[in-house]
Amino acid sequence: MGTTNPLWVDITWRAGAGLCESTIEMCSHIVNYMGLDVLMHITCTGMTRDFIISALDRAKEAGIRNILALRGDPPHGQSDWKPVENGFSYATDLVKFIKERYGDFFCVVVAGYPEIHLDATSREDDIKHLKEKCDAGSDVIIT
Secondary structure, eight states, rough: EEEGGOOOOOOOOOOOHHHHHHHHHHHHHHHHHHHEEEEEEEEEEOBBBHHHHHHHHHHHHHOEEEEEOOOOOOOOOOHHHHHHHHBOOOHHHHHHHHHHHHTTSSEEEEETTTOOOEEEEEEHHHHHHHHHHHHTTTOOEEE
């Protein structure tokens, strides 16, 4: 993988009991044994604030510097997205929390939607929410 000289390796967040642990382990391995940068996804789906802190602390200890902060999709089998108690409701909340707790340690990446996010009521609404993520402290937007 490293011979292609990627800017980073993108690793999705596997929300659910024990599944996200494999995301952190994979990212750590890529950073520490392969010498490549990773972009580790982290979502609000099903995650309490305490679990997010634990995951980000582990990412920091492993030298993972790039985090893609997402609200995430509804859990498998559910049509509506709902926050968990003591969790985050939106990517904006997650970005703000990461910046407040970890300062500039992490490069925080957010998603932009050129085709408009499925939950947005209009293009203007979608752009407003993207600006909120930027104002919360995100460093990079990807589409």
